[in-house]
Amino acid sequence: MKKIEYTPIGIIHSPFKEPKGVPIQAAVSKEKGTIEIFPEYEEGLKDLDKFSHIILIFHFHLSKKGKLLAIPYMDTKERGIFSIRGPSRPNPIGISTVKLLKIAKNILFIENVDIVDGTPLLDIKPYIPKFDNRDTENIGWLKGNIQKLPNKKDDGRFRK
Amino acid sequence: MKKIEYTPIGIIHSPFKEPKGVPIQAAVSKEKGTIEIFPEYEEGLKDLDKFSHIILIFHFHLSKKGKLLAIPYMDTKERGIFSIRGPSRPNPIGISTVKLLKIAKNILFIENVDIVDGTPLLDIKPYIPKFDNRDTENIGWLKGNIQKLPNKKDDGRFRK
Numbered sequence: 001m002k003k004i005e006y007t008p009i010g011i012i013h014s015p016f017k018e019p020k021g022v023p024i025q026a027a028v029s030k031e032k033g034t035i036e037i038f039p040e041y042e043e044g045l046k047d048l049d050k051f052s053h054i055i056l057i058f059h060f061h062l063s064k065k066g067k068l069l070a071i072p073y074m075d076t077k078e079r080g081i082f083s084i085r086g087p088s089r090p091n092p093i094g095i096s097t098v099k100l101l102k103i104a105k106n107i108l109f110i111e112n113v114d115i116v117d118g119t120p121l122l123d124i125k126p127y128i129p130k131f132d133n134r135d136t137e138n139i140g141w142l143k144g145n146i147q148k149l150p151n152k153k154d155d156g157r158f159r160k
Numbered sequence: 161m162k163k164i165e166y167t168p169i170g171i172i173h174s175p176f177k178e179p180k181g182v183p184i185q186a187a188v189s190k191e192k193g194t195i196e197i198f199p200e201y202e203e204g205l206k207d208l209d210k211f212s213h214i215i216l217i218f219h220f221h222l223s224k225k226g227k228l229l230a231i232p233y234m235d236t237k238e239r240g241i242f243s244i245r246g247p248s249r250p251n252p253i254g255i256s257t258v259k260l261l262k263i264a265k266n267i268l269f270i271e272n273v274d275i276v277d278g279t280p281l282l283d284i285k286p287y288i289p290k291f292d293n294r295d296t297e298n299i300g301w302l303k304g305n306i307q308k309l310p311n312k313k314d315d316g317r318f319r320k
Contacts, residue, residue, distance in 0.1 A: 001168045001198070004219050006251040008161045025291045028248045038161070039251060044228035046240030050300030054242075057253055058216075059164050068204035080206030080302070082214075085291065090201060091166040091282045093217055094253065094282065097294055120161065121292040122251045124242040126299070130306055131185045131245070134257055140210030146290055 008120035009044075010037040010106075012058060014113045019062055019087070020156035024073050026096040026112040028150050033113035041107040053127035054110075056096045058157060059120045060087035064160035073152050074145040081083045083140055088158040094119075097127050168280035169204075170197040170219060170266075174273045179222055179247070180316035184233050187254040188273040188310050193258075193273035195281060202266040209263045213287035214270075216256045219280045220247035224320035233312050234305040243300060248318040254279075257287050 014033035016022045023029035037045060048054065066088040069078045073086065081089055090160075099111040108124075139146065174193035176182045181188035195216075197205060197243040208214065224250040229238045233246065241249055268284075299306065 001171075002165050003165045004280065004282070005163045005165050006253070007163050009250050011161075027291050027294075041193070041228065041242075044241040045243075046229065046251065047243035047301055048240055050177065050298055052297040052299075053294050055255070057251075068201065069206065080208055081204040082201075083205075083207035083211065083286050085285055085288075089283060090169050090204065091217075093166070093253075093283050095215070095217070097292065104315055106223055120164065122164070123249060123253050125245055125255070126302070127241050127296060128245075128299050128302055128306075129204070129294065129296055130309060131187050134187075134213050134289065135288055136212045136287060136289055138210055138212040139288050141207055142286070149290060154234075157204065 006122050008122060009041045010035050010121040011065040012115050012119040012121055014115055014117045016116045019116050019159050020152045022116055023114045024152045025149060026098050026114045029089055029112045031113040032111050035108040035110060037105055037106040045103055050132045051100060051126040053097055054100050055125040055127050056098060057123040058094045058120060059122060060092035060094050061120055062116060062160060063087035063092050063158045066090050073140055074148050079141055086158055166282050168282060169201045170195055170281040172275050172279040172281055174275055174277045179276050179314045179319050182276055182314040183274045184312045184314055185309060186258050186274045189272045189274045192271050195268040195270060197266040199266055203307040205234045205263055209292055211260060211286040213257055214260050215285040215287050216258060216281060217252045217283040219282060220252035220254050222276055222320060223247035223252045223318045225252050234308050235301055239301055246318055
């Protein structure tokens, strides 16, 4: 099938200069960061400052080429890549829901950053609980591992 | 900034042959569909069948080129494109959280489909409430409009 091409709309800045040490999920990160939206997209930020949370869609630019099986940070067994959230995937697309603190012109100030500095941003969507929250019955291999979340950091295993 | 290239991992099949008439969010759709994962990615589905919900990341292949302001389905005013969820965006990437009913080889059976038939799929991630659910304070322009959600359908306005 034919390839799909996207152009970054901005760059995410964070205190994390390398993948190693980054919190593995936004939900457990207290770190702050900024997003520089390229000036040609600034008009698209209108009305966004009234939302408390936003979904970032970005490109894992420092991840090595993905295999179809990988050992996730929170387990010791190899799992199918579509059942884990790690960055080395067939299409290395990341999603993070972060708190939006404020917007000044083309700069967004955010909290809950689990993203390495310099990451290319592809899209922003407003987070809306009635759209995005789910009650689930099953969380697969994470069931016995979810308690590890608060203290888990990227250990560099997916770095290219 | 340089372009980023992705290759679809599969195709989403649904009862919706055109954008017009599609429920505007997975959260309010009862429709079923299937996803055909291309055989070369089938191994990556291992362990996924133990999750009840999955996040689909896909390409809005039928949307017209995005402008930076647009009138969303659930409002009557023009809003910044990053504050709405419509498909005509600088990078036309969609996300939907759907219920996973079962997997048979490379075919996923899903429910809550808000996606048009033939949509190229870029990634699948397991949905994990502790990663993905948020309590938010503000939902911007949607505050006075959210009650419209259950009955809203795509009216074709973003069709190319």
